Amino acid sequence: MALTLVTGGTGHLGRDIVDRVVGAGHRVRVLARAPGARSDVEWAAGDLATGVGLRNALHDVDTVIHAATWSPIARRGGIRPIDFFRSPSAVDVEGTERLMAFGAEAGVRHFLHVSIVGLDEATLPYSRIKLAGERLVRASSLSWSVVRAMPFYYLLDRLLSGLAWLPVWPVPTTRFNPVDTSDVADHVVTCAFDEQRGVRAEIGGPETLDLVLFARQYQDARRLHRKILPIDLSETRARGMGFVVSQGVRGRLTWADWLRRNSPETRSAA
Incomplete structure (x- = not known):
């Protein structure tokens, strides 16, 4: 049975991807710095930032789903001034390059790279890092695919x-369509095994709303009462910050439904 390596398999999107690949009957190996708890996958100890363990992780691998990334904003759930000046590249650029090099040595048949919608016009350092990593994939001699996704609901929730x-929330009025990781995982896994290659349809959420409406739905769901101060952004500035509307596949789960599923009451009941 063919073996699939998933990077980033312990993250929000990665866990959903692993669930679906396992559910489809494929053998799965997860690259992680330390083994996880689940026993229905193989664990490969390794680090994209240093290259340690990558050659062993890719042994006998047929398909790579590269969902690993390193976003300081996502990890801390907020933006700091430093994020407008620099972002680390060890995972998304150098790590991607190492992974592809070892993948070529191992005879990998398909390298699927998960990227972000709107990178070509985005100006934040993290976006430029992600674009540099994606360009390496597109220039690779490996048989590759790229799937771009909109920002995830859980990140919007954190922000x-x-x-x-x-007491007052300054919120841009720009429109975009964030998406749930479950919908992205469905699309990514379809693209990983349908025998097609290249730049695939990007994926976003089912609703295109301005950020003020997303914020109001969040406040309603969390029983918060805060004044929202709408901030107008030019289209150029909005695109530079990653606020775009995807033009490809649409997910099914709405923001309101996601908020209900991930309410503090629902999480405590689970």
């Missing part, structure tokens, strides 16, 4: 929760 202490 909005970081405003909870403020």
Whole structure:
């Protein structure tokens, strides 16, 4: 049975991808710095940032789903001034290059890279790093695919929760369509095994709303009462910050439904 390596398999999107690949009956190996708890996958100890363990992780691998990334904003759930000046590249650029090099040595048949919608016009350092990594994949001699996704609901939840202490929320009026990781995972796994290659349809959420409406739905779901101060952004500035509307596949789970599923009450009941 063919073996699939998933990078980033312990993250939000990665866990959903692993669930679906296992559910489809494929053998799965997860690259991680330390083994996880689940026993229905193989674990390969390795680090994209240093290259340690990558050659062993790719042994006998047929398909790579590269979902690993290193976003300081996502990890801390908020933006700091430093994020407008630099972002680390060890995982997304150098790590991607190492992974492809070892993948070529191992005879990998398909390298699927998960990327972000709107990178070509985005100006944040993290976006430029992601674009550099994607360009390496596109220039690779490996048989490759690229799937771009919109920002995830859980990231929007983190960013909005970081405003909870403020009596007034400054929120851009720009429109975009964030998406749930479950919908992205469905699309990514389809693209990994349908025998097609190249730049695949990008994926976003089912609703295109301005960020003010997303914030109001968040406040309603979390029973918060804060004044929202709408901030107008030019289209150029909005695109530079990654606020775009995807033009490809649409997911099914709405923001309101995601908020209900991930309410504090629902999580405590689970």
